[in-house]
Amino acid sequence: MDVFAFFNLNELAFGLSKLPMFPYFDMAHYIISVMSLREQPGALCVSQRSPLACWFSSMLYCFGGAVLSALMLADAPVAPLSNTTNLLLATLMWYLVFYCPLDVVYSLASLLPLRLVLTAMKEVTRTWKVLSGVSQAGSKYSDALFVMVAVGWAKGAGGGLISNFEQLVRGVWKPETNELLKMSYPTKVTLLGAVVFSLQQCRYLPIQTHHLTFIYTLFTVTNKTRMMLLGSSSHPLSSLESFLYK
């Protein structure tokens, strides 16, 4: 892509695509995921009554995508538990967010500047998860575009897609809502990502993987940051939607 060469972004894009997620980005993902669980109505009460249900719910928030995509591809959904280091890291974050003395960790991480940075880092992990889901599906079903989209979407937005069953763990049941009936912003942007990455992997999009990674990551991070700073729920996809539903 000439634009990349023009702005000397080639090396930056390549460097980004080699960025290791472990441990800092993973940690940001875990802490933001557990914080969004804590902000659900009734979650704090569950954390006092039943730490085990609370922990299991947190793990579904952190590893929901891995569990859902494993189920879809007939891999063992228990596999995330076999990655002991990541599991302990997520458990540590769960403990700190819910039970830290004086609530120091949650209070600190809720401060806007810090939360902004952590959320941006979490958005970066989304790209990696979508891409890994797409390639995992591609290695099992080569050139099956729809399978790749489905698995990439499931891996990137798993926590949201299984939210009905995650809530059930906490004793909450809201059958009238789900992410398919009314998609939230993260689910939408992940679906978009799954579609473009699948098209790229099937060679329908003439662009290199690390360039696409760079563009998509830039898009999600700036978008999310802008939404948090402006406190608005409007995003570039909104205008597209209102056009489509016109």
Place this chain on the structure above:
Amino acid sequence: MDVFAFFNLNELAFGLSKLPMFPYFDMAHYIISVMSLREQPGALCVSQRSPLACWFSSMLYCFGGAVLSALMLADAPVAPLSNTTNLLLATLMWYLVFYCPLDVVYSLASLLPLRLVLTAMKEVTRTWKVLSGVSQAGSKYSDALFVMVAVGWAKGAGGGLISNFEQLVRGVWKPETNELLKMSYPTKVTLLGAVVFSLQQCRYLPIQTHHLTFIYTLFTVTNKTRMMLLGSSSHPLSSLESFLYK
């Protein structure tokens, strides 16, 4: 079987067993399945509010049996998505039934003569699905009669058996009803089919596969047609049941 030779039905039965389901019979299955989804209370409203949930629900109606039997045998439940041609065909039917301008397709297909033909063709696909489920299970667990019955039943009547979860996609939750508590006619006749095909595959029934295919298809098609023409819900199994429950 002498009866077959006597009536010169051997060739007819053999020809039927070689009938390809793709594309016409599959298409009839998809259109009738999507139409029965559309006739569920609230489905039209969902189709306006959230086309994605509506599409996913339709796919569960069309491919529910494949998904359920894959889950039961630890195959990938996402596999139906990898058959791009059938998926696009089902998606086309979904689009035409729900969103066709002036509602032409639904109105036409609802006319009794056309609906009768389409329903009869859908009944024919049932035989194929039950038989494929039974042989799939038989190739994994040879001579495990109960596994063969269960998988054949799941593949043939999947849409009904998972209806609780299909409804959940549309935001409907009716825990007090399910197909095990109160079986509908298609579920019953599929169970009967799964039992006889499993017995035949385990060589407990001294009959050839293509003869049984012929008899079972004849039975389901005439039965269903009769029920539609008379508008009655009584069927040959009813008398057996009232005898058993006496």
Place this chain on the structure above:
Amino acid sequence: MDVFAFFNLNELAFGLSKLPMFPYFDMAHYIISVMSLREQPGALCVSQRSPLACWFSSMLYCFGGAVLSALMLADAPVAPLSNTTNLLLATLMWYLVFYCPLDVVYSLASLLPLRLVLTAMKEVTRTWKVLSGVSQAGSKYSDALFVMVAVGWAKGAGGGLISNFEQLVRGVWKPETNELLKMSYPTKVTLLGAVVFSLQQCRYLPIQTHHLTFIYTLFTVTNKTRMMLLGSSSHPLSSLESFLYK
């Protein structure tokens, strides 16, 4: 372990670890499981209205652990159906408990002495199930402690852990309760067993398998017997819990 040598228990422990579960202990497990289903509110009514739903529910009580652990390890959840002998044994117990003329079997098995013996035998099968779950997980994910605990727990306490979905089969839906939110005694003691057996298999506990089998079985059997005789729900774990939650 010197204690074992001192009391001459070595041979007893070894003998116990070689005890075959089939058919007597399995039978006790099935009969007690089906009896506890029958004692659920509404179960008798379901057994009259829909024998099939009742049978399926009973099988989930009897084989729930095997189904859940198979799902977790991406094995076929339909596998318990392939063990025809055990399935027929469980079906026979289901028939006798629910439909025996004059209700002879249920009345007899409800007599305290007999129920005590059967329950003790059922507790013995728990050890075997936990241990088999732990080793199954260990052979797939060697040294993955958390996977081993999870699968061992699922296999030993499966019926309880999936109770929400087992109830759904009978048309009952109680989202506000589950075994993670409020663990029952069997679930707790199985979790304890899964932890100690996993630690032992990973060589963190310096004890031989047959010694641990002996100690754990002794613990569960005496505990359960004591609870039944005293009609109390307090158990050794209660004091530990009240200490932890202080």
